[in-house]
Amino acid sequence: MMTNDPYFIDFPARIQAIQREMANDGVDVYLGSRLRTLSWTTDAFCPWRSYIVIPPEGLPTVFTFVIDAARVADESWLDFDHVLGFAPMGGQDQISAIADLIKKYLKGGKGVVGVEAGMSNYLPEGNLTYYEYTAFEAALPDARLVNALDIVDRLAMFKDEGTINRFRKAGRMADAGHVAVLNAIKNGHFARYTETEIAGIAAMGMREVGSVWEWSFTGGNEIASGYRTGLMGGACTPPTERKLRAGEPLMVDLHSTFRLCLGDHTHNYLLAPATERQKWHAKNFVDLVSLCLETYKPGITPSSLADEMMLFCEERGFAEFMVPGFEHGIGMLGDEWRIGRNDGPFPYWTNPDHVYQPNEMLICAIQYACPEEEIGFRYENAILITRDGCETMSRYPLAIEVIE
Amino acid sequence: MTPIKYLSHAWAAEAETRLRGQLTPEMMKNLTSSMLTIYHNCPDGIDRALYYKLENGVFTDISVREEPFPEAEFIISGDYETFARISRAEIGSRSALMSGKLKLQGNMVKALSLASIVDRFNKILSEIACEY
Numbered sequence: 001m002m003t004n005d006p007y008f009i010d011f012p013a014r015i016q017a018i019q020r021e022m023a024n025d026g027v028d029v030y031l032g033s034r035l036r037t038l039s040w041t042t043d044a045f046c047p048w049r050s051y052i053v054i055p056p057e058g059l060p061t062v063f064t065f066v067i068d069a070a071r072v073a074d075e076s077w078l079d080f081d082h083v084l085g086f087a088p089m090g091g092q093d094q095i096s097a098i099a100d101l102i103k104k105y106l107k108g109g110k111g112v113v114g115v116e117a118g119m120s121n122y123l124p125e126g127n128l129t130y131y132e133y134t135a136f137e138a139a140l141p142d143a144r145l146v147n148a149l150d151i152v153d154r155l156a157m158f159k160d161e162g163t164i165n166r167f168r169k170a171g172r173m174a175d176a177g178h179v180a181v182l183n184a185i186k187n188g189h190f191a192r193y194t195e196t197e198i199a200g201i202a203a204m205g206m207r208e209v210g211s212v213w214e215w216s217f218t219g220g221n222e223i224a225s226g227y228r229t230g231l232m233g234g235a236c237t238p239p240t241e242r243k244l245r246a247g248e249p250l251m252v253d254l255h256s257t258f259r260l261c262l263g264d265h266t267h268n269y270l271l272a273p274a275t276e277r278q279k280w281h282a283k284n285f286v287d288l289v290s291l292c293l294e295t296y297k298p299g300i301t302p303s304s305l306a307d308e309m310m311l312f313c314e315e316r317g318f319a320e321f322m323v324p325g326f327e328h329g330i331g332m333l334g335d336e337w338r339i340g341r342n343d344g345p346f347p348y349w350t351n352p353d354h355v356y357q358p359n360e361m362l363i364c365a366i367q368y369a370c371p372e373e374e375i376g377f378r379y380e381n382a383i384l385i386t387r388d389g390c391e392t393m394s395r396y397p398l399a400i401e402v403i404e
Numbered sequence: 405m406t407p408i409k410y411l412s413h414a415w416a417a418e419a420e421t422r423l424r425g426q427l428t429p430e431m432m433k434n435l436t437s438s439m440l441t442i443y444h445n446c447p448d449g450i451d452r453a454l455y456y457k458l459e460n461g462v463f464t465d466i467s468v469r470e471e472p473f474p475e476a477e478f479i480i481s482g483d484y485e486t487f488a489r490i491s492r493a494e495i496g497s498r499s500a501l502m503s504g505k506l507k508l509q510g511n512m513v514k515a516l517s518l519a520s521i522v523d524r525f526n527k528i529l530s531e532i533a534c535e536y
Contacts, residue, residue: 069513084511090482090500091507100509 007169007259009162011043011077014155018054021151028111029102030054030148031136034126035334037116037152038062039260042083044076045333049126051098055105063098095132099139106143113140114148118348122337124217153341156331158359159384163332166261167361167382171393173211173256174263177221178396180205181252181267185403190271191246195223195239202254211256211263215333222253222266229268230376233323235367237378246271249278249375250403260333264363265394268377274402278375282400284318285368285377289398292326292364296356296383296390302327302339303352309366321376323367330363330382360385364392410488410534411443411452411468420466422528429461432521436460439522440469440476443484447536452484478510478518488536497526 018041022030031053032038038046041060048065050072059082064072066085073083086094103109115128115136127149128136137145159167184193184201193201199221203214214220219238226248228237237251244250248271256263268285270278292309306324313319329339329350339362344351356362364383369376377400382393408415441454453473457465486505489495500506508515 066512066516073513080513081511083513085513085516087512089502089508089512090504091509092501092512096507097512 005162006165007162009043009160009166011041014041015054015060017155018151019057021155022054022056022114022148025114025148025151026112027114027146027148027151028056028143029105030114030151031098031102031128032116032152033128033132034116034149034152035124036126036156036331037149037334038126039332039334040152040156042072042076042078043260044072044083045260046072049094051094053098053101053105061101063094066092095135095139099136102140102143106140109140109142111143113143113145114151115145116149116152117147118149118342120337120348122217122334124334125337126334150341156335157340158357159331159361163261164359164361164384166259167263167384167393170211170256170258170261170263171265171382172263172395173206173209173258174254174265174394175396176209177202177206177211177254177256178252178265178267180208182403185244185250185269185271188272188404190244190250190403194241194243195225195228196241198223198244198250198252199239202252206254206256206263211258213257214255215257215262216255216264216336221255222251224251224253224376225249225271227371227374229378230369230371230374232369232371233367234369234376235323235365235378244271247273247275249377251376251378253378253380257333262330262333262336262382263394264330264336264380264382265396266378266380267396268379268400270400270402272402272404277373279402281318281321281368281370281373281375282377284313284316284321285366285379286398286400287316288312288322288368289364289366289379292366292379293381293383293390293392293398296364296385297388298357298385299355301353301355302350306352318368321368321370323369326364326366328363328365330361336363356385358385358387364390405533407533407535410491410536411446411454411484413468415532415534416454416466416468418532419529420463422532423463423466423525426528427461427463427525431524432458432461434461435518435521437478437518438474438476439478439480440473441487442473442479442481443487444481446484476510478508478515480506480508482506491530491534491536493530 050064054060062083066087069085073080222237223239224237229249250269253266339350340354366379383390453469
């Protein structure tokens with residue numbers, strides 16, 4: 001399809017790709033329930049419990065809470081006849097309505113229904129619950145339910161041009177948030193603000209350039225100052241009402257959203273005056289991030305990267321401050337957990353031997369923490385694995401500045 | 405007026421006369437749609453349906469059907485007795501839907517926008533003196 005929209009994604013082609021994989025895997029109907037699946041197939045934000053029923057051929061049908069169905073239909077590429085609402089009413093509860101539609105696609109009610117089951121560290125993942133699974137089993141007595149989430153996961157792993165461009169745009173939106181924060185805190189003005197206010201200033205900066213949401217379930221924009229930057233292993237810092245203080249570090253982790261694609265970038269500061277020891281920590285971190293970004297390329301794995309980075313940390317004498325992991329997954333809204341497919345030694349966790357390939361996207365995520373000295377840093381940036389390296393989605397300059 | 409047997413052909417004819425006479429296309433929002441109300445376990449033991457067809461707000465078909473039932477955009481089904489209780493105003497139609505006594509098939513977002521219209525013609529139908 002010809003289009004001038006750099007953010008265009010061919011969603012009908014995605015559905016057809018799923019249908020081809022369903023045929024290959026012997027799945028007659030796919031029942032998706034994960035937020036990542038809804039985003040990847042509908043191009044609409046589905047904040048309420050939602051499902052997508054994908055038949056062997058033809059258009060899929062989305063089911064969502066009735067109060068939001070018209071809005072989802074308005075934003076999706078699907079028409080109003082393929083976005084239906086459910087509610088606690090005879091024939092209109094989600095189990096009855098979805099089972100009735102699935103039966104229409106199964107000959108005599110018999111066949112294989114692919115569902116999405118498993119577990120995740122990410123709370124809004126949306127796997128089918130035990131109740132839903134058993135209720136669908138009862139409502140479809142002649143069908144067999146199988147876990148089929150790998151179909152969507154393997155298709156969504158490699159990013160198309162429209163998706164990549166959306167991520168680039170979201171990355172630049174995070175950059176605008178950082179500019180807004182820097183303008184607010186420089187010249188000693190940081191002492192006026194709390195962490196929550198910094199989160200709000202960043203949000204305003206990002207929204208002014210079109211970001212629609214501080215998407216992260218971990219508290220929107222994550223802001224930490226002082227000892228909170230150095231919490232051991234602490235890669236989750238929803239902002240608090242803590243005031244920014246002179247002589248402390250500041251961690252600004254921003255989450256912008258553009259057409260369901262996600263900006264995720266962290267920048268760190270030292271609020272003056274900064275000690276030589278703080279600057280030593282800061283240099284360690286910046287050097288490590290630089291090396292990590294230089295190292296990301298096709299052919300490496302999470303474990304080989306971690307080995308290489310931890311060796312550098314050991315040689316420089318700061319390995320004790322490191323979390324020995326350097327990534328998390330990223331994709332369209334709802335996909336921010338595992339890298340790649342569910343094929344590792346621990347089910348539903350990232351496979352440490354996953355081999356990166358061009359057009360995969362992930363978050364380069366690095367956490368440095370020294371609780372004893374109440375200092376820590378975080379780096380996050382969405383990166384695209386390219387043919388010979390990686391491209392960062394945020395272009396905000398890598399540094400840890402001392403803010404006077 | 406002599407009570408008419410509920411769901412008989414005479415009742416359907418009376419319903420059509422009243423609906424056409426009292427509801428203008430504007431009052432029906434110039435709606436084009438179809439609806440099937442399926443009554444399970446009628447007093448004689450069989451299932452029957454009432455079929456409504458509207459074109460541009462005009463009722464073009466109101467008829468009592470027996471199986472096989474025609475296709476329709478919206479299907480409401482339930483026991484005959486449930487519908488009889490609704491007609492006698494012993495229970496409300498919304499309550500019957502919310503408690504699962506009635507089952508609705510069709511796009512509920514569209515159905516919500518049509519609820520006031522359906523209420524309008526149900527009110528007219530409830531004014532027909534019936535015997536059940």
